[in-house]
Amino acid sequence: MAMVSSFSTSRKMPQVFCRKKEKDRGGQSNYPYKVIEITPPPKNLGIRCFPSNLQCGESVMIEGQTYTISAVTHRYQLRKGKYEPSEKRLDVLSTGRYILNLYLESLLEQS
Numbered sequence: 001m002a003m004v005s006s007f008s009t010s011r012k013m014p015q016v017f018c019r020k021k022e023k024d025r026g027g028q029s030n031y032p033y034k035v036i037e038i039t040p041p042p043k044n045l046g047i048r049c050f051p052s053n054l055q056c057g058e059s060v061m062i063e064g065q066t067y068t069i070s071a072v073t074h075r076y077q078l079r080k081g082k083y084e085p086s087e088k089r090l091d092v093l094s095t096g097r098y099i100l101n102l103y104l105e106s107l108l109e110q111s
Contacts, residue, residue, distance in 0.1 A: 017032070018030040018031060018032055018049035029051075029052065030049040030050060030051055030052075031049065031050065031051070031052045031088060032047050032048070032049055032088065033047065033048055033049075033050050033054075033088045033089060033090045034046075034047055034087060034088065034089045034090070035047070035048050035062065035067075035089075035090045035092060036089065036090070036091050036092070037067065037092055037093065037094070038070060038071075038091045038092065038093060039093055039094065039097055045062055045063075045067075045092070048060075048062060048090075050090070054069060054072055054090065055069065055072065056069050056070060056071060056072060057069065059095060060090070060092065062092075065094065066094070066095045067092035067093065067094055067095065068092065068093055068094075068095045068098035069090055069091070069092055070091045070092060070093050070098065071089075071090070071091040072088075072089075072090055072091075073087075073088070073089040073090075073091070074087075074088055074089075075087040075088075075089070
């Protein structure tokens, strides 16, 4: 996982830059995502650096705990007639909760 290298306070939201570790130089570049655990009540897990090709159902490790991605959201803001990226967000659930939700949904469909 890449490290957060700097912040810029010129905007409303801090701008975060991700840099690669030496062993990751050959792979994809990492991008900052705002990570929210959506189990009620929602919990902000901070801004983390992950590859740009994350999809729903994939697992990610955050501070030693495994989470499963429930949704990936890319938000854009209209500035000076052009849409510019403003936020990338991951909605995650703990892997145990994600599996439990899948099981409960299958039970509901069978009834």
